[in-house]
Amino acid sequence: MKNVFGIHPTAIIGDQVTIGSNVTIGANTIVYDNVVLGDNTLVGAQCILGEPGAGIYSDASSYNNPPLVIGEGALIRSGTIIYAGSELGAKFECGHRVTIREKSRIGHHVRIGTLSDIQGHCEIGNYVRFHSNVHVGHQSIVRDYVWIFPYVVLTNDPHPPSETLRGVTVEEFAVIATMSVILPGVTVGRDSLVGASSMVRKDVEPETVVAGNPAKAVASIHDVKSKADGSKVYPWRETFDRGMPWQDIGYESWLAGQRA
Amino acid sequence: MKNVFGIHPTAIIGDQVTIGSNVTIGANTIVYDNVVLGDNTLVGAQCILGEPGAGIYSDASSYNNPPLVIGEGALIRSGTIIYAGSELGAKFECGHRVTIREKSRIGHHVRIGTLSDIQGHCEIGNYVRFHSNVHVGHQSIVRDYVWIFPYVVLTNDPHPPSETLRGVTVEEFAVIATMSVILPGVTVGRDSLVGASSMVRKDVEPETVVAGNPAKAVASIHDVKSKADGSKVYPWRETFDRGMPWQDIGYESWLAGQRA
Amino acid sequence: MKNVFGIHPTAIIGDQVTIGSNVTIGANTIVYDNVVLGDNTLVGAQCILGEPGAGIYSDASSYNNPPLVIGEGALIRSGTIIYAGSELGAKFECGHRVTIREKSRIGHHVRIGTLSDIQGHCEIGNYVRFHSNVHVGHQSIVRDYVWIFPYVVLTNDPHPPSETLRGVTVEEFAVIATMSVILPGVTVGRDSLVGASSMVRKDVEPETVVAGNPAKAVASIHDVKSKADGSKVYPWRETFDRGMPWQDIGYESWLAGQRA
Numbered sequence: 001m002k003n004v005f006g007i008h009p010t011a012i013i014g015d016q017v018t019i020g021s022n023v024t025i026g027a028n029t030i031v032y033d034n035v036v037l038g039d040n041t042l043v044g045a046q047c048i049l050g051e052p053g054a055g056i057y058s059d060a061s062s063y064n065n066p067p068l069v070i071g072e073g074a075l076i077r078s079g080t081i082i083y084a085g086s087e088l089g090a091k092f093e094c095g096h097r098v099t100i101r102e103k104s105r106i107g108h109h110v111r112i113g114t115l116s117d118i119q120g121h122c123e124i125g126n127y128v129r130f131h132s133n134v135h136v137g138h139q140s141i142v143r144d145y146v147w148i149f150p151y152v153v154l155t156n157d158p159h160p161p162s163e164t165l166r167g168v169t170v171e172e173f174a175v176i177a178t179m180s181v182i183l184p185g186v187t188v189g190r191d192s193l194v195g196a197s198s199m200v201r202k203d204v205e206p207e208t209v210v211a212g213n214p215a216k217a218v219a220s221i222h223d224v225k226s227k228a229d230g231s232k233v234y235p236w237r238e239t240f241d242r243g244m245p246w247q248d249i250g251y252e253s254w255l256a257g258q259r260a
Numbered sequence: 261m262k263n264v265f266g267i268h269p270t271a272i273i274g275d276q277v278t279i280g281s282n283v284t285i286g287a288n289t290i291v292y293d294n295v296v297l298g299d300n301t302l303v304g305a306q307c308i309l310g311e312p313g314a315g316i317y318s319d320a321s322s323y324n325n326p327p328l329v330i331g332e333g334a335l336i337r338s339g340t341i342i343y344a345g346s347e348l349g350a351k352f353e354c355g356h357r358v359t360i361r362e363k364s365r366i367g368h369h370v371r372i373g374t375l376s377d378i379q380g381h382c383e384i385g386n387y388v389r390f391h392s393n394v395h396v397g398h399q400s401i402v403r404d405y406v407w408i409f410p411y412v413v414l415t416n417d418p419h420p421p422s423e424t425l426r427g428v429t430v431e432e433f434a435v436i437a438t439m440s441v442i443l444p445g446v447t448v449g450r451d452s453l454v455g456a457s458s459m460v461r462k463d464v465e466p467e468t469v470v471a472g473n474p475a476k477a478v479a480s481i482h483d484v485k486s487k488a489d490g491s492k493v494y495p496w497r498e499t500f501d502r503g504m505p506w507q508d509i510g511y512e513s514w515l516a517g518q519r520a
Numbered sequence: 521m522k523n524v525f526g527i528h529p530t531a532i533i534g535d536q537v538t539i540g541s542n543v544t545i546g547a548n549t550i551v552y553d554n555v556v557l558g559d560n561t562l563v564g565a566q567c568i569l570g571e572p573g574a575g576i577y578s579d580a581s582s583y584n585n586p587p588l589v590i591g592e593g594a595l596i597r598s599g600t601i602i603y604a605g606s607e608l609g610a611k612f613e614c615g616h617r618v619t620i621r622e623k624s625r626i627g628h629h630v631r632i633g634t635l636s637d638i639q640g641h642c643e644i645g646n647y648v649r650f651h652s653n654v655h656v657g658h659q660s661i662v663r664d665y666v667w668i669f670p671y672v673v674l675t676n677d678p679h680p681p682s683e684t685l686r687g688v689t690v691e692e693f694a695v696i697a698t699m700s701v702i703l704p705g706v707t708v709g710r711d712s713l714v715g716a717s718s719m720v721r722k723d724v725e726p727e728t729v730v731a732g733n734p735a736k737a738v739a740s741i742h743d744v745k746s747k748a749d750g751s752k753v754y755p756w757r758e759t760f761d762r763g764m765p766w767q768d769i770g771y772e773s774w775l776a777g778q779r780a
Contacts, residue, residue, distance in 0.1 A: 160697060166747070486684065
């Protein structure tokens with residue numbers, strides 16, 4: 001099949017770009033200066049990598065595009081825009097028309113869904129999964145193994161508009177379901193589960209299910225049973241492994257190996 | 261006016277593409293192999309048709325792009341991405357930057373609004389209307405004459421993340437208003453109305469209005485009166501006909517003709 | 521840095537386009553006929569300006585693209601689509617992949633965030649701020665100095681689908697927080713604050729905080745205290761000035777100067 005692999009002749013690539021081996025850059029994609037693409041990276045069509053920050057518009061002569069570093073083996077689907085001045089770990093994968101702005105620090109094996117909008121000035125751990133259309137405000141901290149589902153917003157301004165930013169923190173293994181809003185400064189605890197369409201204004205305790213508008217604690221995660229067979233489903237790391245480092249060996253075995 | 265009709269010289273078109281008569285393909289649009297475009301189809305600028313599935317990245321040498329078949333008279337607005345391996349009926353129309361992934365079976369006379377995100381592995385009937393930014397998860401079934409308004413999400417995972425997918429079913433003539441979330445496995449009944457910002461976790465009975473978080477039945481659709489003149493407004497097929505097969509003749513007359 | 525300023529050679533520009541002095545048009549951007557770009561306007565890559573209205577598809581021979589007029593000093597970020605037949609004031613600024621349809625009248629010093637979807641047939645005042653992914657339905661009226669946060673929808677159809685459109689009105693200095701839905705015909709009063717995830721079905725009184733699903737009045741804005749230091753934070757014009765005409769002099773001083 002033509003037009004899929006390799007550097008497409010219509011791609012527009014700056015002089016100061018570092019391209020690893022076996023890299024694809026799709027048709028009509030633009031790569032600005034100081035982008036570093038790791039080996040085996042696939043960049044789809046109609047993407048923009050290294051989009052300049054706002055400083056270029058206020059003072060172009062002194063502007064220098066900060067590096068955008070993308071680790072090896074990334075798969076960046078068509079229509080995605082990633083700003084200069086961010087860092088994405090190995091095996092990064094994203095859907096279409098994702099936006100990732102400056103000063104985003106993103107770990108390895110992260111997947112971000114179509115239309116998600118990462119506002120920058122944030123930290124995202126390893127093996128994090130965002131489904132479509134997740135919005136991550138400045139100052140957010142998302143730890144390893146977090147799952148966030150479509151149309152969730154992590155906010156940051158406690159009394160908008162103001163200059164007081166307080167980011168959201170989402171702890172390891174937490175899950176936030178569709179259309180939930182997390183208010184500024186809230187911590188979503190380890191292993192917790194935020195139900196769909198929740199409005200979360202207080203910290204979520206670890207291993208707790210919250211739901212509603214405003215969200216309240218409704219159960220321990222240990223009480224949630226599978227609708228398919230009635231078995232225990234949380235913490236999810238004990239029942240789900242696709243794409244996780246414990247795939248095929250189980251979380252406990254993997255953890256034991258890590259500790260050995 | 262230039263640059264609107266015909267095959268634009270900047271369009272990138274695969275060798276194995278079947279193009280009907282009187283087809284437009286806009287500037288910078290990419291059409292991959294095995295796309296079939298019906299007569300009188302209009303494809304805007306900066307679209308991607310036949311986007312390859314994930315298989316091409318895991319094993320490019322054995323990958324064969326499955327057909328994307330688009331019926332006659334479609335109008336695909338600029339920025340839209342449609343995957344290989346889907347089928348769209350005649351008179352399909354969509355807004356900008358729509359995403360439609362693989363194994364979507366979409367009927368005729370369907371309209372899908374700007375930024376909607378059809379995840380694939382789903383069935384959508386005839387004369388369905390999605391407004392902007394509707395998200396349709398895998399395994400969803402949307403019957404004929406359904407209307408879904410902005411930022412609605414049809415979910416599918418009852419205890420995320422898991423391997424248990426249970427799609428939503430939306431029956432004929434149902435209406436789902438803005439920002440509602442339908443939980444996995446729910447059936448939204450024929451002629452029902454889901455109010456704005458609802459979180460629907462139980463089946464919605466036919467001809468019933470539900471609203472709230474969580475959604476509860478609040479009325480029969482027959483009790484809803486027009487804010488303009490106090491007249492009865494549901495089922496909507498008796499009061500609205502724009503773009504429907506009963507336009508200008510009325511639903512009952514049209515139905516009688518169908519049955520004759 | 522190359523490929524950022526000036527008219528990029530890959531830009532596709534109609535014959536009937538009026539371009540002011542010192543204008544940038546980015547790579548792969550399309551500008552259709554009858555677009556007027558003010559001096560010092562920056563248009564990013566992969567944009568479409570003057571997108572033709574639906575009339576071109578029904579009768580191309582008699583179709584004439586209505587003017588799109590963009591005031592001086594605009595900054596239109598990459599991936600944005602703006603239709604023919606709209607008017608945007610000076611110093612307009614927007615994020616990525618914004619959509620602005622026909623018959624939008626937008627004042628000066630307005631900022632619209634990434635992925636926002638302005639459906640057209642609407643009026644937006646001066647110094648308005650929309651964050652990401654704001655959806656503005658037909659017939660909406662948004663007055664000066666309004667702030668709207670991510671995933672807010674201004675609706676317009678009181679009993680969808682119908683032909684009865686009643687737009688939302690948002691009065692001066694009002695603030696609507698993330699993920700709120702404003703139902704058709706509602707007026708959001710001057711200086712009011714709509715909390716996150718609200719579903720607003722009744723008018724919001726001036727200087728009032730509403731929240732919840734359905735939204736209810738919960739406080740006067742004068743009772744809201746800063747989480748940082750306990751000080752009064754609303755009306756926000758007395759505590760916030762970034763980008764506003766009273767920047768560095770304070771609202772009261774500025775207002776006094778205006779009245780002098």
